[in-house]
Amino acid sequence: MRSGLEIQVASLLDELNIHYDYEPDKFNYVLESRYIPDFKVGDVYLETKGFFKPSDRRKMLAVKKCNPDLDVRLVFQAPNNKISKRSKTTYAMWADKHGFLWCPYYAIPISWLR
Numbered sequence: 308m309r310s311g312l313e314i315q316v317a318s319l320l321d322e323l324n325i326h327y328d329y330e331p332d333k334f335n336y337v338l339e340s341r342y343i344p345d346f347k348v349g350d351v352y353l354e355t356k357g358f359f360k361p362s363d364r365r366k367m368l369a370v371k372k373c374n375p376d377l378d379v380r381l382v383f384q385a386p387n388n389k390i391s392k393r394s395k396t397t398y399a400m401w402a403d404k405h406g407f408l409w410c411p412y413y414a415i416p417i418s419w420l421r
Contacts, residue, residue, distance in 0.1 A: 352377065353380055359390065
């Protein structure tokens with residue numbers, strides 16, 4: 308159980324001799340939101356990231372899924388930072404894995420800017 312309240316409810320159900328399953332199913336859902344890219348250069352969008360939070364990663368995947376023709380490229384302050392303390396995956400590795408072009412902020416390719 309993941310919370311004190313869940314434990315209390317489970318105890319109540321047990322006392323009442325009620326059969327239950329705890330978190331037996333998973334359901335997908337979609338939250339609709341809007342994405343505002345940082346910069347637009349021609350037809351290319353540049354999204355700058357210092358700290359690349361899990362919520363930002365989820366958002367970028369959702370944007371890509373809903374807008375497959377949108378050309379969003381990631382500009383990282385520190386592309387070799389790990390996505391978490393326990394992960395070996397860097398920001399750059401994450402971008403490569405998910406099909407995003409990326410670069411460090413100090414080396415934006417001139418070809419991206421034309």
